[in-house]
Amino acid sequence: MTDFSAAIGSALSLVIGFDPVLVEIIGLSLYVSLTAVLFAAIIGLPLGAAVALFSFPGRTVITVLLNALMGLPPVVVGLVVYLLLSRAGPFGVLGLLFSPTAMIIAQTVLITPIIAALTRQVIEDLWAEYEDLLRSFGAGPLRALPTLIWDGRFSLVTAVLAGFGRASAEVGAVMIVGGNIDHVTRVMTTAIALEVSKGDLALALGLGIVLILLSVGINGAVFVVRRMAEQRYG
Amino acid sequence: MIRRIFLLLALILIAAPASWATDNAPFITVASTTSTKNSGLYDYLLPHFTSETGIEVRVLAVGTGQAIRVAKSGDADVLLVHHKKSELAFVAGGYGVERFDVMYNDFVIVGPKTDPAAIKGITDVSVALNQIASSGTPFTSRGDDSGTHKKELSLWAEAGIDVVSQSGAWYRETGSGMGATLNTASGMNAYALTDRSTWLKFANKGDLAILVEGDERMFNPYGIILVNPERHAHIKAELGQRFVDWIISAPAQALINAYTINGVQAFFASAAAS
Numbered sequence: 001m002t003d004f005s006a007a008i009g010s011a012l013s014l015v016i017g018f019d020p021v022l023v024e025i026i027g028l029s030l031y032v033s034l035t036a037v038l039f040a041a042i043i044g045l046p047l048g049a050a051v052a053l054f055s056f057p058g059r060t061v062i063t064v065l066l067n068a069l070m071g072l073p074p075v076v077v078g079l080v081v082y083l084l085l086s087r088a089g090p091f092g093v094l095g096l097l098f099s100p101t102a103m104i105i106a107q108t109v110l111i112t113p114i115i116a117a118l119t120r121q122v123i124e125d126l127w128a129e130y131e132d133l134l135r136s137f138g139a140g141p142l143r144a145l146p147t148l149i150w151d152g153r154f155s156l157v158t159a160v161l162a163g164f165g166r167a168s169a170e171v172g173a174v175m176i177v178g179g180n181i182d183h184v185t186r187v188m189t190t191a192i193a194l195e196v197s198k199g200d201l202a203l204a205l206g207l208g209i210v211l212i213l214l215s216v217g218i219n220g221a222v223f224v225v226r227r228m229a230e231q232r233y234g
Numbered sequence: 235m236i237r238r239i240f241l242l243l244a245l246i247l248i249a250a251p252a253s254w255a256t257d258n259a260p261f262i263t264v265a266s267t268t269s270t271k272n273s274g275l276y277d278y279l280l281p282h283f284t285s286e287t288g289i290e291v292r293v294l295a296v297g298t299g300q301a302i303r304v305a306k307s308g309d310a311d312v313l314l315v316h317h318k319k320s321e322l323a324f325v326a327g328g329y330g331v332e333r334f335d336v337m338y339n340d341f342v343i344v345g346p347k348t349d350p351a352a353i354k355g356i357t358d359v360s361v362a363l364n365q366i367a368s369s370g371t372p373f374t375s376r377g378d379d380s381g382t383h384k385k386e387l388s389l390w391a392e393a394g395i396d397v398v399s400q401s402g403a404w405y406r407e408t409g410s411g412m413g414a415t416l417n418t419a420s421g422m423n424a425y426a427l428t429d430r431s432t433w434l435k436f437a438n439k440g441d442l443a444i445l446v447e448g449d450e451r452m453f454n455p456y457g458i459i460l461v462n463p464e465r466h467a468h469i470k471a472e473l474g475q476r477f478v479d480w481i482i483s484a485p486a487q488a489l490i491n492a493y494t495i496n497g498v499q500a501f502f503a504s505a506a507a508s
Contacts, residue, residue: 182277
């Protein structure tokens with residue numbers, strides 16, 4: 001129990017004290033994960049919608065694959081991206097290993113299947129509901145795609161949030177491709193792992209509490225925005 | 235709309251990393267060990283180098299085995315680790331330019347204060363390890379090909395004990411860093427081999443204490459090597475060489491000697507130049 005009360009104490013002092021190192025780490029965490037979410041959404045939303053709307057050979061395989069890849073182990077993604085970006089690897093000339101960009105790439109790979117798979121489900125359900133109506137206006141799958149994405153935007157926000165949750169909580173991928181370098185690639189989760197390795201469990205748990213609060217804050221903000229938008233645009 | 239989004243994306247990618255400021259300054263990447271990182275030595279030492287030269291040092295803290303592999307692929311400019319045999323092989327293989335002594339400290343065996351193997355105060359590490367083995371008390375090993383792990387395996391071999399066959403019984407390989415292994419030892423009241431600096435800084439000691447120390451075989455020397463630019467053209471040879479020259483210079487060596495953890499000197503400078 002002493003560890004828990006010490007953890008809450010250290011979490012409070014971190015937040016109230018506005019610790020500059022912590023602010024930097026939170027900033028980098030948000031930059032990396034939000035950018036990854038942005039890219040994953042740009043790829044995943046149209047991809048999921050396309051799989052839902054078009055019939056083509058191998059569609060079932062892709063659907064199963066997308067669902068399965070939602071559970072991609074972060075360490076494996078990290079390892080693959082590491083090998084690709086290493087100086088000895090195919091993209092080594094770019095010199096991206098151990099940089100925030102490498103972390104964004106790894107997290108994008110990690111969460112694109114999550115956003116795509118959830119999008120596919122949402123759009124497929126909407127298509128089942130509105131197919132006859134849309135076709136009666138002369139809209140095939142291609143023209144229906146933007147309409148359905150717009151129509152399902154509130155549900156799709158949840159898909160994107162699921163991706164963000166995964167990105168901001170994982171440690172395996174960013175640890176391998178980022179290297180947890182102070183002031184350069186240290187994010188919330190790798191900082192927690194570092195404090196655990198120093199045996200400072202209270203500080204590690206304190207950081208964990210801050211991370212959870214951050215996640216609650218972001219989800220709360222999205223919820224409020226969504227509620228306001230729903231009331232306005234129904 | 236779409237064009238605006240792409241413009242925004244481009245702006246984020248270009249502007250945001252630069253706003254982390256460090257990207258514009260010259261920097262080198264040093265592949266090093268968790269023990270030096272966790273000891274806090276770099277946080278104390280590196281700001282001196284950066285303020286003198288304007289060169290930022292990015293430390294990648296992994297096990298010695300992994301650090302050497304990172305340097306071999308050319309993903310780091312300088313290697314600072316603690317397993318002399320592997321370091322010399324690294325240089326002999328043409329991966330590094332030259333090895334220099336930097337500093338040393340020593341390994342210690344920690345264990346539960348109740349000491350079921352009765353090793354407290356023994357100064358011959360082989361005798362102590364034999365007593366741990368015959369008592370069957372859990373011993374947590376790094377098991378991660380790090381410098382400490384390599385050292386530990388050579389100590390077991392000298393003691394004439396085959397730990398591989400005992401893995402999973404009393405010999406527990408954690409496959410993780412020094413701190414994680416000490417956390418495990420603390421949790422299960424096991425013995426463990428650790429470098430002194432990590433132990434001094436470690437906050438979750440629980441019921442563990444230093445039981446065996448002082449055997450000359452537990453000497454722990456650290457060396458620094460510039461990664462060979464002839465093998466990897468992108469290696470920042472000039473900046474890296476400045477760091478090597480600096481750390482073996484008399485002022486930096488004096489700084490190393492002055493570093494203490496809880497009032498105890500953590501490392502002893504050993505560069506030939508000083």
